[in-house]
Amino acid sequence: MTSIKILKKRSAWQMLLLVLFFTSCTNQCTRPCGEFDFLDIHVIDSENIGGWVYNGWEMTVEFDFTPADCGEDCTCDKIAWVQMLRAIDQSDGTYLYINEEKEDRATAEGWHIDRLQGKIWGYYGRNDNGTFAGSVTTGSDVSTASLYDRPRRGDAEPYLGYIWMAVSVPVCIDNAASTCNNNLLGFYEWGWMTSDASDVGTFHWIAPKGFKDDFDAAVAEWNADAAGLGYNNFPAFTRLSE
Amino acid sequence: MMKRNKSNIRIVITLGIALLASSIVLAQDEEKPGITKAQHLSDLEALKVKRDSTHAVLKQMELPALVEQMNKDSKTREHFNSSAYREVVNNRKSESQALFEIIQKQQKAAYIPLMALRKINKEAYDSTDVQLRLDALADALRETIVYNRWGIPHLYWQAPAKSMIELGGDAEKTLKSFLSDESPCGIMGYEEELEMEAYKYRRCDYALAMLMVIRDQNVKEIPKDPAKRDKMIEEILAEEE
Numbered sequence: 342m343t344s345i346k347i348l349k350k351r352s353a354w355q356m357l358l359l360v361l362f363f364t365s366c367t368n369q370c371t372r373p374c375g376e377f378d379f380l381d382i383h384v385i386d387s388e389n390i391g392g393w394v395y396n397g398w399e400m401t402v403e404f405d406f407t408p409a410d411c412g413e414d415c416t417c418d419k420i421a422w423v424q425m426l427r428a429i430d431q432s433d434g435t436y437l438y439i440n441e442e443k444e445d446r447a448t449a450e451g452w453h454i455d456r457l458q459g460k461i462w463g464y465y466g467r468n469d470n471g472t473f474a475g476s477v478t479t480g481s482d483v484s485t486a487s488l489y490d491r492p493r494r495g496d497a498e499p500y501l502g503y504i505w506m507a508v509s510v511p512v513c514i515d516n517a518a519s520t521c522n523n524n525l526l527g528f529y530e531w532g533w534m535t536s537d538a539s540d541v542g543t544f545h546w547i548a549p550k551g552f553k554d555d556f557d558a559a560v561a562e563w564n565a566d567a568a569g570l571g572y573n574n575f576p577a578f579t580r581l582s583e
Numbered sequence: 584m585m586k587r588n589k590s591n592i593r594i595v596i597t598l599g600i601a602l603l604a605s606s607i608v609l610a611q612d613e614e615k616p617g618i619t620k621a622q623h624l625s626d627l628e629a630l631k632v633k634r635d636s637t638h639a640v641l642k643q644m645e646l647p648a649l650v651e652q653m654n655k656d657s658k659t660r661e662h663f664n665s666s667a668y669r670e671v672v673n674n675r676k677s678e679s680q681a682l683f684e685i686i687q688k689q690q691k692a693a694y695i696p697l698m699a700l701r702k703i704n705k706e707a708y709d710s711t712d713v714q715l716r717l718d719a720l721a722d723a724l725r726e727t728i729v730y731n732r733w734g735i736p737h738l739y740w741q742a743p744a745k746s747m748i749e750l751g752g753d754a755e756k757t758l759k760s761f762l763s764d765e766s767p768c769g770i771m772g773y774e775e776e777l778e779m780e781a782y783k784y785r786r787c788d789y790a791l792a793m794l795m796v797i798r799d800q801n802v803k804e805i806p807k808d809p810a811k812r813d814k815m816i817e818e819i820l821a822e823e824e
Contacts, residue, residue: 369620393728393769429627430664434634437664439731439772441741444663457774459738466774476773491773495729498659504626534618544618 370547373527374411374582375511378403378485379545384533386541387496396500396541397493398533404486404511406526411581415521417513420480421473422465422488423575425559426507427451430499431534437499446566448558455507461572463563464514486511492533501539506532508548508556512578524581528552553580641670646678650685650696657693657723661732662742671699679704686711694723698742713753720747721757724789729769735778736792737805744789748796755797761790762816783809791816 385397408415428437429451436451438444440458447453454463461469465488466477473479480486488509494500509529516522530552531545557578564574641649644667652667662668671682682700686692692715701708723743727733734740740748747754764786770779782788788805791812795802806812 391769392767429630429634431630431633433637433666434630434632435637435666435669438661439770439775440734440739441663442739457738457772457778458735460774474774491776493776494771495769499664504630542618544620544623546620549620549624 369549371528371550371553372411372583373404373529373547374413374524375407375526376405377527377529377547378405379529379531381543381545384541384543385491385493387539390493394496395493396496396533396535396539397491397505398531398541398543399491400531400545401487401489402509402529402531402545403488404480404527404529406480406482406486406511406513408482408521411526411583413521413581415513415519416482417516417519417521417524418481419513419515420486420511420526421467421514422477422486422509422511423463423556423560424455424465424488424490424507424509425452425556426455426492426505427453428503428505431502431504432499437503442566442570446562448555448562450555450558452508452555452559454559454563463560463567463572463575464512465509480511494535496535496539501535502537504532504534506530508552510556521581523576524579525556527582528556637666638670641666642674644670646671646675646681647685649675650682653695653699654693657695658726660695662695662698663732665695668695668699671696672702676703679707683707683711686715689715692716692719694719694743698746701742701746713750716746717750717754717757720754721760724761724786727768727786729771730779730784730789731771731775733789735770735775736784736789737782737803738778740796744793747793751797755794758790758794758797759819762787762820764790782807785809787816788812791819794819 380401380403381398382401383399385395385399387394387396404420406417406420427447427450429435430437436447438447438453442458443453455465456463460467466474468474476489478485478487490507492505492507494503494505507530509531511526513519513521513524513526528548529545530548533541533543535541560575560578563572566572567574644652649667649671653665653671656665656667675682679700682696683704686696686700697708697711697716697719700711720743723732732741733744747758766786768779768784768786768789770776788809792802792805795805806815
């Protein structure tokens with residue numbers, strides 16, 4: 342009788358653990374081919390900068406590529422980043438942009454590739470000559486790739502009751518001989534929000550699976566407009582990260 | 584009793600292993616206190632419902648109400664971030680003549696309704712009163728703190744700046760009136776901020792840059808050094824004397 346009780350107890354424990362395990366991120370999140378590390382440099386909360394009061398976040402996201410995590414044994418000597426973002430006015434749910442072009446090339450869900458208008462590459466921080474700005478350190482299968490950003494908005498309407506979100510995606514590029522070339526290696530979501538009272542909250546985590554389709558759509562929007570704007574198309578990407 | 588203890592030990596060990604495995608999986612899934620991923624995703628769903636409702640309300644609004652909303656938005660938002668502007672531009676092309684008439688009847692127009700008309704019916708926009716347009720654009724420039732609605736002079740222009748430049752010689756006097764205004768300019772967007780930091784643009788520089796385009800000068804070569812731009816401004820101001 343006692344052993345039956347214990348068995349029942351064990352089954353209950355095991356069931357609980359199974360439930361915990363399968364309802365954790367593994368079930369809802371993308372699976373990176375390596376490890377992300379997020380560095381919260383500085384939360385900008387109602388700070389006076391050069392005469393204006395801002396909210397926002399200064400951060401760095403890093404990625405160490407481990408091909409074996411996704412069942413690959415490829416090498417890659419240049420890992421860059423593509424970042425998509427969107428911002429939402431929480432008072433009415435509508436999207437906010439920083440210029441006309443970004444609105445034009447946004448998806449129906451408000452996502453758009455994060456690049457300064459006029460830059461010909463869609464890769465984050467890539468200069469027109471193919472080098473990268475100081476905001477990006479390209480990585481490889483043996484070195485860390487990093488992306489620095491500092492989004493901020495005025496501490497006033499419509500940026501109170503506001504949510505800003507980005508998905509940063511490391512991608513192997515310029516490695517024609519590698520089987521991982523143009524492979525998407527992971528998806529990391531991060532962002533910040535302001536309350537109506539201008540309090541700033543932040544968040545960051547491995548992106549939910551649903552954002553992978555949003556990413557594909559943002560890339561497709563970029564490519565659809567690229568020729569007309571004199572920009573370079575993104576190549577066809579493969580999701581190494583599931 | 585011994586059996587029970589052994590079983591309990593097994594349970595504790597199993598629990599420990601499972602928690603360890605789970606923590607490894609979750610190690611890259613940090614959540615800031617107070618904002619969980621589940622809450623975040625739920626908030627996004629709620630915002631989608633709110634957005635759909637906003638669009639439904641906008642669709643039902645009569646044009647005068649949309650113009651009123653655009654007038655209000657002109658004070659705090661960029662045209663591309665005004666929902667009323669988006670509604671007019673995307674769904675009210677057939678009402679462009681009515682929009683033209685509403686704008687013309689106003690003694691003072693705001694810049695967003697004008698930008699909406701320019702987008703859906705350029706011909707009608709071009710036939711609005713020039714002074715009405717100049718005043719609206721000048722007000723917008725004067726009230727701007729964050730310059731995303733204008734663009735970045737050496738990189739790209741947005742609709743209000745293009746509209747000002749289109750006015751050509753008619754805009755010169757208005758633009759010259761800003762040449763002494765050294766209010767610093769902010770902008771949203773990290774890469775955009777770096778450009779602004781490199782050039783240290785002031786309101787007078789935006790006026791100077793638009794004048795340069797009107798005068799067929801290459802604005803892409805506008806000096807990075809504010810002192811050099813001040814010299815250009817001095818020369819323009821001297822023209823009036």
